Amino acid sequence: MTGDHTTSGEPRPDGGATGADDVALDPWGSSSVSDYEKLFEEFGIEEFDELLPDVPNPHYLMRRGVIFGHRDYRPVLEAMRNDEPFAVLSGFMPTGDPHIGHKLVFDEIIWHQQQGGDAYALIADLEAHAARGLSWAEIDEHSRSYLLSLLALGFDLEEGTLYRQSENRELQDLAFELGAQANFSEFASIYGFDGETDASHIQSVVTQMADICYPQLEEPKPTVIPVGPDQDPHIRLARDLAGRMRYFGVTTAYASFEADPAELEVIAAAYDAREEYAEDPDLPRCVEAAEWLAAEGTDDETTASAIETLENAGMEPLRPRTRFLDRRATDEAFEGLIDAIDGEKRVFEEHIDAFELTRGEAEELAREVELEYGGYGFLPPSSIYHRFMTGLTGGKMSSSIPASHISLLDDPEDGYQKVKSATTGGRETAEKQRELGGKADECPVYELYAYLLAGDDDEFAKLVYDECVGGERLCGDCKEQAAQLMKSFLEDHQEKREEVEELLEAAEIELESPRR
């Protein structure tokens, strides 16, 4: 099983799938992950659990480990806690009916909105048309349905923003700008695009990059994108592109040369030890630091290259400074930055060294100047990742296998039946179940409780789990209870969908595409 990083006996459902091969993240492939651990090790997704104690009123999907990973979510939390602006955005490809998997993302958007975030939900109609070949009529029908469910679940239209990619001119302009920062080889290596890939598909990726940066168009702010891990390649590219749009880079330096972060660490240590070797500790020389490092005798590669760099700099003094690199700044912006830097500074062709600014102050200043001179000043977007639900028939949940998933539009009676017919983690016989307990961790029905049916009630989720693994709960009754809950959830949700219809009609989003 894949939930091995689980601590204590907390109910922690996981994807259920075992037998991991290589994990590949493909935004247009199958939505399943065989081994979540690999996402941490191979892709550098960070564990959500480590942040959990710092989340104010965490959502139950966070508490139950359904939201298992993130990239750089801390700035969003900070903003949330300090009542500063932040945003949440996610997008939906209108390829079918919304189902209980989409509900996870709807809930994530709504929760962030309730925590004070600017909330955005978009319809990825360009992507659905380009990558999945749906007609505009189909897209319109599905889009409306996604939006009804989103509103029915509590999205606040007054405070939030809805748009469809095809109708958002500002978005297209931003996509165009971002597209100028990436080239085809990059797409080929990230997405496996090749000579057969059509240009609209590429354009839909660039559009998604713009979606992800869109909440920051007015002003830069921490922004979280809740998605499944299959979307992580998009997140990584968007983080890169947001960085490439910046006017200035900010780094730390010790002399005129550039060094990578590892070398900088070695050089910083040498600087800190200057009393030990410098003839004048107020003015340690690069070559003195090089000699001292050599005498210390650490002979790893980083130290060796740091020594070489320092030797080459010779008698140049070693002195910490923050450095602004000119990346994409206009001449006016570069001049503007020079003026804006307080205290001692030195101006070079393509960079400026400042001696009286901390790194943090420098980053803030770089962003301010960039904004003043017409740049975006993007912060790298953050993400959170949720687990994929296991299909009710075992295996993955797939929209092409109706019995494997529950659509939010399913007739409540059908929903009831699907749960009743679901695969379980139960034993062959009731006796065995009483003796050994059920395998809740591998049970799609338990997943339904944890992801949806238990709602905010942790005690109930835990009760089901404990009773199951303790052998007190038998699958027949357990499924009956789940099926009833599912039925009332669907009834209730569908009633709410009807109630919000007028709201949706009045919303600013275009419900009918002029395209054919």
Ligand code: TRP
């Ligand atoms: N590509 C996403 C999907 O396959 C949809 C999407 C479009 C999206 N733009 C987005 C998701 C921006 C998150 C953020 O469903």
Ligand code: SF4
């Ligand atoms: Fe799944 Fe319930 Fe059976 Fe446990 S008792 S295996 S949770 S259906």
